[in-house]
Each structure stands twice: as structure tokens, then as C-alpha cells.
Amino acid sequence: xxxxxxxxxxxxxxxxxTGGAEKVFVQLANSLSDQGYSVDLLVAQNEGTLFSLVNSxxxxxxxxxxxxxxxSLLFSSIAGLYRYIKxxxxxxxxxxxxxxxxxxxFVKVLLPKQxxxxxxxxxxxxxxxxxxxxxxxxxxxxxxxxxIAGSNGxxxxxxxxxxxxxxxxxxxxxxxxxxLIKKLSEEKVMHPWLLNNHSSLIVSVGRLTAAKDFVTxxxxxxxxxxxxxxxxxxxxxxxxxxxxxxxxxxLGLQNDVGFVGFRENPYPFVLRADLFVLSxxxxxxxxxxxxxxALGRNVVSTDCHAGPAEILSGIGGCTLVPVGDPEKLSSAIxxxxxxxxxxxxxxxxxxxxxxxTVSQRYIELMDSx
Numbered sequence: 001x002x003x004x005x006x007x008x009x010x011x012x013x014x015x016x017x018t019g020g021a022e023k024v025f026v027q028l029a030n031s032l033s034d035q036g037y038s039v040d041l042l043v044a045q046n047e048g049t050l051f052s053l054v055n056s057x058x059x060x061x062x063x064x065x066x067x068x069x070x071x072s073l074l075f076s077s078i079a080g081l082y083r084y085i086k087x088x089x090x091x092x093x094x095x096x097x098x099x100x101x102x103x104x105x106f107v108k109v110l111l112p113k114q115x116x117x118x119x120x121x122x123x124x125x126x127x128x129x130x131x132x133x134x135x136x137x138x139x140x141x142x143x144x145x146x147x148i149a150g151s152n153g154x155x156x157x158x159x160x161x162x163x164x165x166x167x168x169x170x171x172x173x174x175x176x177x178x179x180l181i182k183k184l185s186e187e188k189v190m191h192p193w194l195l196n197n198h199s200s201l202i203v204s205v206g207r208l209t210a211a212k213d214f215v216t217x218x219x220x221x222x223x224x225x226x227x228x229x230x231x232x233x234x235x236x237x238x239x240x241x242x243x244x245x246x247x248x249x250x251l252g253l254q255n256d257v258g259f260v261g262f263r264e265n266p267y268p269f270v271l272r273a274d275l276f277v278l279s280x281x282x283x284x285x286x287x288x289x290x291x292x293x294a295l296g297r298n299v300v301s302t303d304c305h306a307g308p309a310e311i312l313s314g315i316g317g318c319t320l321v322p323v324g325d326p327e328k329l330s331s332a333i334x335x336x337x338x339x340x341x342x343x344x345x346x347x348x349x350x351x352x353x354x355x356x357t358v359s360q361r362y363i364e365l366m367d368s369x
Contacts, residue, residue, distance in 0.1 A: 007091040008038040009366070012081060013100050016041075016048030018264055019207075020174070020287040021096045021123035023050065027175045028094075030055045031359040042084065042093075044077040044100065049264055077103045078110075085116050092366045094148075096121040098133050105140035117369055121148040124284035125306050126157040137162045145369050150174045150285030153306020170365055175358035176290045176350060185267035185295055191233075193258065194272045199229040200337050203273035205266050205288045206280070208238030208259075213302070215247055216326050217279035222251045223330035228337075230256065233269055237262040271295045275337050281323055283307045290353055293318075293346045298339055300332045315349060316342030 009032055011025045025041070030053075033039040039058045046062035054060060063080030064073060081103060085093065093116055095104035101120040108118040120141060126134065141147055141162045148170050149155035155171050158164040193201055202221065206212040214234060221232045234244070234257070241259065248257045263269070270276060276292035278301040285307040292299050293315070301308040303320035312318045317339045321328045351357070 006036065006038050007366075008040070008088060010040040010042050010084070010088075010090045010093045012042040012044075012093055012095040012104055014044045014097055015046075016043055016050040016054075018049050018262070020285070021121070022048065023287065024121075024123075024174050025094070025096055026050050026053050027177055027355055028359055028362060029058045031175075031355050032362070033058045035359070035363075040084075040088070040090070042081065044073055044080075044103075074099075074103070078107060081107045082110060085111060085114060089114075090116050092117040092119060094119050094121060094362070096123050098122075098124070098137065101144075102133075102136050102140050105144045108145075109140070109143050117145040117366065119146045119148060119365065119369070120144045121150075122154050122158060122284065123150070125154060125282045126161045134161060142168070144168070146170055146365065148172050148365070151307040151310050153310075154284055157306070172361045172365065173353050173358055174285050174287050174290070175355040176287065176294060176353040177355050178294050178350065181267055181291055181294050184265050185271040187265055187268050189268040191258075191260070191269070193231045193233060194269070196231065199231045200274045201272065202230060202232045202275050202277055202333065202337075203235065203269050204232070204277045204279065205235045205270065206278070207236050208234075208240040208244060210240060211281050211283075212236075212238075212240075213279045213281045213324065214240065214244050216324050216329060217277060218244065218247050218251065218253065218257060219326035220279075220329035220333060221257065222253060223326065224333050225253065225256055227330075227334055230337075232257045233273075234259050235261075235263050235266045235269060267291065267295060270297060273297055275300060275333060277329075277333060278302065278308065279329065280304050280308075286311070290350065293341075294350055296341055296343060296346075298336045298341045300329065300336050302329070311349065315345045316340075317346075 011029050029039050029041050041060045043062050045064040064076045095101050146168050155169050158169050276297040276299050282304050289311050299318040302323045304323050319332050321332045
């Protein structure tokens with residue numbers, strides 16, 4: 001695709017650590033650059049593991065090359081984005097993750113006469129924000145040209161909690177690169193439980209934080225393991241790891257629950273699982289559910305705010321359970337281990353999240369504001 005008047009677009013986020021929001025922006029930057037746009041990827045600090053996934057024709061600019069305190073990083077980000085917009089005059093800057101969104105919205109206030117459009121993408125539920133972030137978001141989010149939500153739940157939060165006008169909120173689903181996920185899932189991984197045909201394998205992926213509520217999953221798995229031979233692999237790293245390992249020991253599950261840490265490519269584990277489980281207390285939009293569906297896995301998820309119900313509703317072989325209820329979660333796991341995913345329904349749902357579809361929605365939004 002060749003554009004007569006090439007538009008410069010920038011995507012701004014804190015860093016390129018592996019996370020759902022970061023992957024979304026890398027995919028979008030790559031897709032729009034492939035369509036002929038001039039794309040810059042702006043990061044507050046030069047940190048993360050996703051740099052290798054960025055197309056060579058996307059320029060990466062870091063406002064800080066070294067680790068800084070939160071306060072100094074805030075000032076360097078404001079100054080860096082301000083100078084970038086003044087000098088480069090991009091058509092649109094998209095930002096994601098609350099800290100980067102606040103910086104982008106504040107820079108918008110500092111540059112009232114600048115033609116650059118500032119469009120925020122809210123990656124998480126308001127329930128994941130502290131009081132200070134909520135107050136600042138309520139003050140600054142409405143100053144942007146628009147705010148994107150990946151789910152209806154988050155879109156309602158933007159209006160109710162952040163005082164964003166309804167006409168400034170836009171529902172655009174998260175992209176899923178189906179071809180890439182399937183390709184990565186074929187990578188060979190050495191783990192004895194992937195070769196064990198005598199036990200059911202349950203896999204869950206996420207940062208080891210309170211929001212992901214792996215404690216409830218471990219309690220539920222104890223009930224499952226008491227009923228049938230099963231193994232649980234948890235992929236991710238975080239501040240709750242020690243607490244979770246203690247819970248595993250307390251319940252006598254050391255031989256049946258495995259923590260494999262952070263994996264840049266978790267898909268081989270998901271592909272070989274008999275069931276994928278998400279136990280979160282809240283989400284913004286859980287990309288991991290889409291990725292599990294793309295690999296043909298049944299999914300059991302908590303009916304948390306926001307996103308899982310919008311993805312899984314009506315798909316055979318998947319189900320939702322109340323948040324924080326080990327008994328109901330274990331019952332659902334046992335049921336769905338014997339169920340079959342309705343791949344036709346799953347594939348129809350996944351079409352909404354194809355990268356080409358989603359990137360076109362971003363282009364349409366950018367051109368309409």
C-alpha cells in the first residue's frame with residue numbers, strides 16, 4: 001500500500017516488556033508501517049524483551065536509556081514527548097498504559113495549538129488503578145482527543161470513573177496475530193509434563209500478582225487433582241511467586257504444580273494443554289484467552305471485570321465462573337477437561353480480533369477525529 005501523503009504516526013508506552021498492552025502496540029506499529037505509514041515507537045525507557053519483534057522500518061526512540069526513579073522518569077517522558085511532537089509534528093500519537101496515557105494527555109494540555117492528535121488506549125480496568133492514578137486520570141483523560149477501550153466494561157469505566165465524554169470513547173478490540181501465534185506454538189520445549197499422557201495438563205499464563213489470583217487457581221487445582229490425575233503449569237513471574245509456592249507446599253502439590261517463570265514464548269505450553277484457565281480478579285482485556293482459543297484450547301475463566309465474558313460468551317467448550325470461588329472453578333475445570341471446543345464458533349469470534357481488522361479501525365479513528 002502506497003500513500004500519496006504519508007502520515008507520521010507514533011505509538012507511546014512506558015517500555016517494551018512482555019505484556020498484553022506492549023504486544024498490542026508492537027503489532028499495530030508493524031501493521032501500519034507495512035501499510036505505508038511512517039511509524040515511530042516511543043518508549044519512556046529503553047527496557048524490555050519485545051524489541052526484536054519490531055519491524056526494521058519502525059523507528060524506536062527511547063526518552064531514557066537508563067533506569068530512573070519514577071519521578072525522574074515522569075519528567076524525562078514529559079520532556080521527551082513534548083520535544084518529539086514539537087519537532088516531528090506527527091499526525092497522531094497513540095499511547096497506552098495509565099502512566100504513559102497521563103503523560104500524553106498532559107503534553108496535549110501543554111501544546112493546545114499543536115495539530116497532533118493524542119489518542120489514549122486504556123489497557124486495564126479502573127479497578128487496577130490507585131486513588132492517585134484515578135484522580136489524575138479524571139483530570140487528564142478528558143483532555144485527549146479520544147480514548148480507546150478494548151472491552152465494553154472498560155469503556156463504561158472511562159465514562160463513569162474518568163469523566164470521559166461518551167463521544168470521545170471508542171471500542172476497538174485487541175489484535176491477535178493468529179499466524180504468528182500458531183508458528184511460535186510449534187517451537188520445541190523440553191518439559192516432562194508435556195510428554196506425560198497419563199495426566200491432564202492445565203496451563204495458566206500471567207504475571208504473578210494479586211490481580212491474577214493464582215491462589216484461587218491453586219486451591220481449585222487441589223480439588224481437581226483429588227478427582228483425577230492432573231498437572232498445573234503456571235507461566236509468569238512476579239512479586240507473589242514466593243507466596244504461591246508456599247501455598248503449593250501447604251496443599252501438598254509440589255509434584256503436580258510447576259512454576260516455569262516468564263517465557264517470551266508461552267504458546268508451546270498452551271498448545272499442549274488440555275485446558276487453559278484464567279483466574280483473575282479483574283482484567284482490562286485478557287489477550288491470553290484469545291491466544292488460547294487461537295490454539296484450539298478450551299478455556300475456563302472467571303467472570304471478572306472486564307473482558308472474559310465478551311470473548312467467551314456463546315463459545316462451546318468454554319465457561320465462566322465467579323471470581324474467587326475455588327469450588328466452582330474446580331467443578332468447571334473437571335467439566336471442561338471432558339468437553340470439546342467449538343472451533344467454528346471460536347474462529348468466528350477471532351475474526352473480530354484479526355490484526356488487519358483492528359489496524360483498519362485505528363486508521364478510521366485517526367482519520368475521523
